Amino acid sequence: MDLRTEYSILSDEELAVKFREGERRVSFTIIVERYQKRIYYSARKLVNGDHDEADEIAQETFVKVYEALDSFRGDAKLYTWIYRIMMNAVIYKSRRKKVRKNVGLDEVGETLESEDRSPHESMERTEMTSMIEEAIGTLPDKQREVFLLRFYDEMPYEEISQILGTSVGGLKANYFHAVKKIGDYVKRKGDVNLELLISRTDS
Amino acid sequence: MKEEIYNEKELTALEEKIRAMGIPYSANEPDERYFANFRVRLMERIEAKQERKNILASVWSWLSLSPIRSLSLGAGLAAVVIAVLLIRPTPQPQVATVEQAPQEAVPVLPVAPQEIPQLTAPVTAKPVHKADKTYAASNKQNADKNLALKSRLNKIVNTAEDPEDLAMMRAAVSGGDSADPIDLESLSTPELESVLSAVESMK
Numbered sequence: 001m002d003l004r005t006e007y008s009i010l011s012d013e014e015l016a017v018k019f020r021e022g023e024r025r026v027s028f029t030i031i032v033e034r035y036q037k038r039i040y041y042s043a044r045k046l047v048n049g050d051h052d053e054a055d056e057i058a059q060e061t062f063v064k065v066y067e068a069l070d071s072f073r074g075d076a077k078l079y080t081w082i083y084r085i086m087m088n089a090v091i092y093k094s095r096r097k098k099v100r101k102n103v104g105l106d107e108v109g110e111t112l113e114s115e116d117r118s119p120h121e122s123m124e125r126t127e128m129t130s131m132i133e134e135a136i137g138t139l140p141d142k143q144r145e146v147f148l149l150r151f152y153d154e155m156p157y158e159e160i161s162q163i164l165g166t167s168v169g170g171l172k173a174n175y176f177h178a179v180k181k182i183g184d185y186v187k188r189k190g191d192v193n194l195e196l197l198i199s200r201t202d203s
Numbered sequence: 204m205k206e207e208i209y210n211e212k213e214l215t216a217l218e219e220k221i222r223a224m225g226i227p228y229s230a231n232e233p234d235e236r237y238f239a240n241f242r243v244r245l246m247e248r249i250e251a252k253q254e255r256k257n258i259l260a261s262v263w264s265w266l267s268l269s270p271i272r273s274l275s276l277g278a279g280l281a282a283v284v285i286a287v288l289l290i291r292p293t294p295q296p297q298v299a300t301v302e303q304a305p306q307e308a309v310p311v312l313p314v315a316p317q318e319i320p321q322l323t324a325p326v327t328a329k330p331v332h333k334a335d336k337t338y339a340a341s342n343k344q345n346a347d348k349n350l351a352l353k354s355r356l357n358k359i360v361n362t363a364e365d366p367e368d369l370a371m372m373r374a375a376v377s378g379g380d381s382a383d384p385i386d387l388e389s390l391s392t393p394e395l396e397s398v399l400s401a402v403e404s405m406k
Binding site: 025049063129136151183 | 227228252
């Protein structure tokens with residue numbers, strides 16, 4: 001049994017210990033393999049679907065994980081700890097963008113999205129998912145973060161609380177408001193679309 | 204409590220509705236090759252960063268091994284800074300060129316020379332002749348000389364002890380006519396000189 005196969009069955013905490021003991025490359029590679037997709041997709045949702053931005057954030061996150069893994073003591077789950085690093089990277093990037101472009105996070109996302117997407121690509125997107133994306137884009141930062149973590153990553157409130165530093169009660173309230181706002185937005189938009197469809201059919 | 208107001212059923216129904224609309228930002232999702240390449244790029248990035256850190260660390264340890272090295276490096280850097288400061292050419296005083304606004308041509312109405320009223324007589328500067336200058340100078344010289352002669356005359360008259368001599372001197376000064384004495388101010392320089400010589404001979 002080679003080292004890689006042997007290490008792949010180890011838990012996160014055990015891998016962190018192996019990393020500290022000197023088996024850095026193999027243990028780190030297994031950690032990256034385990035979490036790269038989740039981190040990439042979570043980052044992508046947070047930057048409104050921008051692939052390049054999500055890729056850069058995911059890369060930056062794992063570089064920081066490599067540098068700081070020695071100090072990981074296992075107080076929280078490894079994924080929660082990595083996620084928190086990723087969130088900080090997203091916040092740092094969005095702040096830099098705000099300073100550079102002097103526009104809000106949502107506007108940045110929308111601008112980049114509309115610039116990067118070709119008309120053909122836009123055609124491919126279903127109307128439903130684009131409506132959901134629009135609805136998520138209207139949420140305040142905090143509600144959006146909670147919604148994405150809870151709804152798509154299915155993360156327990158306790159872990160979200162460790163990442164965002166908010167009480168579980170506060171998170172539940174944020175989540176409920178986020179879901180309600182998205183539901184209202186979809187309903188409103190759906191009604192408008194239906195009216196448009198009826199008016200086109202009539203004419 | 205506000206949390207209790209949240210309708211769990213309503214929330215679940217909304218969640219199902221949103222989930223049915225698809226996963227946002229899922230268009231153009233990267234395939235497995237991207238994630239395989241992601242790890243390779245990540246490890247290259249980490250190695251490059253570690254290499255830079257190692258170079259810096261080795262330079263620092265090389266310097267900290269001997270205080271002479273760090274001192275000589277510091278002196279060298281200081282010399283470079285001083286040299287740069289000395290060699291740097293002094294900036295030439297720059298005079299900002301001020302562009303003058305083109306003056307608008309003042310329209311001149313054609314007027315016949317006869318129509319111009321002669322308001323005042325033309326004022327011409329009086330030329331100063333050389334003779335006038337020498338005359339003024341000699342005048343000043345004579346006045347000074349007269350003043351000196353008069354003070355000398357008064358001194359002799361005032362210091363005369365013999366009352367007979369004094370009477371004769373006064374007669375000489377007044378021109379022998381006590382009723383209408385000569386004003387010394389009206390005498391010219393040669394006249395004053397002759398009076399003075401007469402008074403001196405009486406001493």
